[in-house]
Amino acid sequence: MLTVDDLSVHYGRIRAVRGVSLRVAPGEIVGLLGPNGAGKTTTLAAVAGAHRPAAGRVTLAGADVTGQPAERMVRHGVTMVPEGRRIFATLTVAENLAIGATVRRDRAGAAADVEEQLARFPVLRRYYRSPAGLLSGGEQQQLAIARALLSRPRLLLLDEPSLGLAPQLVDLVFETVARLRDEGLTVLLVEQNASRAVDLADRCYVMRGGEVVARAGRGELHPDRLGALYLGDRELL
């Protein structure tokens, strides 16, 4: 589904991501883990088209999509739920969902999908005509995921979906992501809550200092090993 080869992203003189390569197969959840400043979000943003890579290649189902702008990546089937939700606070929940369906041409299909998301996240129906800024953090996260799903993505990029949420809401988010995989969606997940991400993901990449320092399949990343990798052990490379 997604192939990233030797990707580098620079912010001026800062080389935030250096030579990152990763693969995401259809229908799997791939975790992108690592400490703060590892380059995980920048990698995700480069795949989503929010940052232009300095070097490297991003391929989606065999097609080279390197450096394509975000609005075109959504049309290719890549949608990102960014860190901090970034819902449109002054727009209603309904309008946020409508923005999520921007790329849809089938109005009837989009309307049916809105109903499906309202069934998936019932709290959104309750606040359907209210400004999204009035929602709690957990409700906003549900809205952000529902908004992203309305573009009917082939690949969902999730950046820190559990950040700042109460524990029961973290459970809800992870259950939702697992269900999305069961429905056939492919997910690339950046997550600080490493142990939960390792449990959920089919495979994981660990990044540090802008590079991939380890990759592992399900069950191969013991928490002690993961801790060592965060701190600098490259044994699993």
Next chain:
Amino acid sequence: MTTAAQWVVDALTAGSFYALFALGIALIFGIMQLVNFAHGELIMVGAYVVYLTHAWPWPLMLAAAVAAVVVLALAMERIAFRPVRGANPATLLITSFAVSFLLQNLAQMVFTTLPKSADVLPGLSRSVSAGRLSVSWLSVVTIVTTAALLAGLALFLRRTRLGVQMRAAAEDFQMARLCGVRSNRVVAAAFAIGGLLAGVGAVLLVAQTGGISITMGLAPVLFGFTAAAVGGLGSLPGAVAGGYLLGAGTTLLQYALPYQLAGYRDAFLFLGVFALMSVRPGGLLRAPDAAVRV
């Protein structure tokens, strides 16, 4: 009582002008973070089109002025501002000054520096009186036209797909793009609507003052920018509120200041703006940050 009613009419008339100009500036600022000082030159070009076409039937004159300004606004976006989109605010500001001076100099080459005059819609200078209250038809037309434009714009922004996309882009441009909103389309729409407002404003301004000059856009853009800042830069309701507040302040000072100080009206007005901005630096109706309940 009559004086109060007269004041309300005058304040609404002045406020309508400021709201039209402020809204055009706020719309583009909201999406591009650009304070477009070349917005004044859109008004200036609209006024010169009025000068060239004022002998035509008024609907044609109005259509010509608005069409010319909308086309110019779209060209301005495509040629000057699209290449620097996403650049830092200083670059955007300098680009807007460059466009402003370029258009002024082009107008000077074509029309010279001598001011022109045009008697536009002379019938509107007549007044209707009720007791001691006297209202010109131009005031009525200005107030009603502005109200209709504001209502139409509000409907457009709330009820159409493009309008909702523009509001989303004004709140978080990058996130809107991550949702698939086409950046070129929403930015071009913002410039086109800004051009429409500037074109109508130019016609009303020439109808009111009768004068046209290459620097005539400066005062409207300054007052429009001030009104937008008073309302909360980027907030469209704020820009309208700021426009009418500025109109009320201008008219109040006009009525209240003694004859000897009347020439310093704008100095007193901007003193008030300074005081207001000291208390509320973000403006009256700055879009609130999303209050998050966890």
